[in-house]
Amino acid sequence: MRVIIIGAGEVGSNIAASFASEHHVTVVDVDPETVEDLTYSHDVLAIEGDGTDCDVLIEAGIEDADLLIASTDDDETNLATCATAKTAGDTFTIARVRNVNYLDTWNRSSRAFDVDHMVSPDVLTAENIADIVGLPSTLTVDPFAGGEAEMGEFELPEGGELVSQTVEEADRIDGVTIAALVRDGDVTIPSDRTTFEVGDKVVVIGRPDAIEEFSEAVTPPEASSEVEDVVIVGGSRVGYHTARLLEERGLGPRLIERDADRARELAGRLEKTVVMNHDGTDLDFLLSESVDEADTVVTALPGDETNLMMAQLAKGIGVGRTVTVIENGEYADIFERVGIDVDVAANPRKATAEEIVRFTQGSQTRGRIENLSLVEDQQAEVLEVEVDADSALGGRSVGDVAAELPEAVVFGAITRDGEFVAPRGETVVEPGDHVVLFVAADVLSEVSEAI
Structure with a gap:
């Protein structure tokens, strides 16, 4: 091409x-x-x-x-x-x-x-933020098969239930498949004996409610698994769209905007959001409004440095989790090295590049690929395949198909007539099914040809 x-x-x-x-x-x-x-x-x-x-x-x-x-x-x-x-x-x-x-x-x-x-970078970023806000410890979540299945990437925090457990011990939630492990930037498919460590990222595929249950297992006991109080600092386009999407999902966030005219505009457009006209970096104001008790603070201010410092301020007053909008992808790593804590960095430029690559690859890929997500800078992809009568998957068991595919492939989910089917070795794939696969990048071409 x-x-x-x-x-x-x-x-x-x-x-x-x-x-x-x-x-x-x-x-x-x-x-x-x-x-x-x-x-x-x-x-x-x-x-x-x-x-x-x-x-x-x-x-x-x-x-x-x-x-x-x-x-x-x-x-x-x-x-x-x-x-x-x-x-x-x-x-x-x-x-x-x-x-x-x-x-x-x-x-x-x-x-x-x-x-x-x-x-639209701003809409993409807001969608990403809204998706991860509701799931503690989540870095990424993407829907598949019309929302009947999801792919989630979670970072294991200190004190989490899964830390020091083996994959076999952790793989106990019905409807969730542990697809991959990211450690020190490298993506691997773990064995049953692999032991989870603090800082590991785990890629899972499954039913949305089961993904939520997995999120609760990842979250330390002292942290809240229910996200009810979300504060957005900054009424930028990303801040506005994040609030709008959270409203659509049943949450009533609080939004702090310094500019009075912009605050009035947002208050008129957001029905369920409490819009406060104030400087979001004012510590006394934050404490007076109990922002320190918020489940999540989203920083969507102009300027990466301001957003990162706001995230650090939020963490300093006791906020459990921060999501920070960072335009320059290198800033998150730089600030982390000097001790500025960023739980989740949302990068509009990176989100845009990945969306364009995902759209283009999905439309150009040979076969029946309906949807795909990129994992860890394209070290792997999660693919949704629609099975028809001519597919190599149709009428065969998951175990038989898996035996012919490279080892770097994991069956994550199957949906049939709008219902979730947990993929097991004996599960027979039928025409009309949607199959969600985790595929390492180095075998992607081979798998695309095979299916």
Whole structure:
């Protein structure tokens, strides 16, 4: 596949790195230093130029390109780039936009702006935050099979029930499959004798209620497993969308916004959210409003440094868990090294890059893959496969199929007619089933061909 990426910032660079090994990738950016750096750091063709310039797109190969991704930090540039690309060919276009009004317009008419697929970093980030807020110790949660199954990634804290247990001892919750273990950044499929350690990340697949039960087992006894009080500091676009989504899920969060006009606007748009007009970094105010007793504090202020310091302040007054919006992915690691504690870092740029890669891979993959999630910087994927009469999975037991697949594959879940089926060795897969698989990246091609 021939891919053109407009914008070589964090989003564009991450996408380029993901595609470079298997596709012909050209990256266009207006900054000559960025172009030079990219030429040496990735196996891509880098061109200096403006993506809205048709001559530049022609130089980049738009007439033969299969996919154009407009990923600059400017919405209008991205939309204009997609429109320009359509004048030179029938390339599939993806635009990154922050202004949700553009997304709403596009959703009303999929032909709007000459954009074939649109991605909003703020909405994606808010969805990610809303998903993990309700499950203590969760780093990521993604739905599969119309919500009948989920993939969750949990970090094991000190004092948690699973620490020092073996996988065999921990694998006792009906409806949950322990798919993988992440230790020191490496993804492996653990054996029954593998012992969990503090700081391990565990990838599980199962029924939503069983995933919630697993979350309770991960959470230390002194920590609350029920999330009722969520405080959002910052009425940014991410802060607003997080509150809106939490309202939809039955929670009434509190939101602190310093700007009076923005606070009034949010109060008028959020029916179940208590909006407070104040400086969220004011310690006396936080204590007077009992923010120290909140289950989770989400920091969604302008600026990574402010968000990280706010998260540290929240932890310092006793908040159990913080979720911090960080635009620069390197900041979380840097601050962690100097002792600033971040429970969960939500990175809009990373979320956008992963969503674009996920969408593109899902649409390009041969076979019956309906949905996929990326695990730990694409070291593995969780795939949802729809089984039809011609599938190699149909009419065979899980044990027989697993014996023919690489060891780095785990059957996580099966759904049938909207019902969850726990995958066991003797379980027979039927046409119409949706099967959720954990697959290591190095065997992904082989598995895609086999199923």
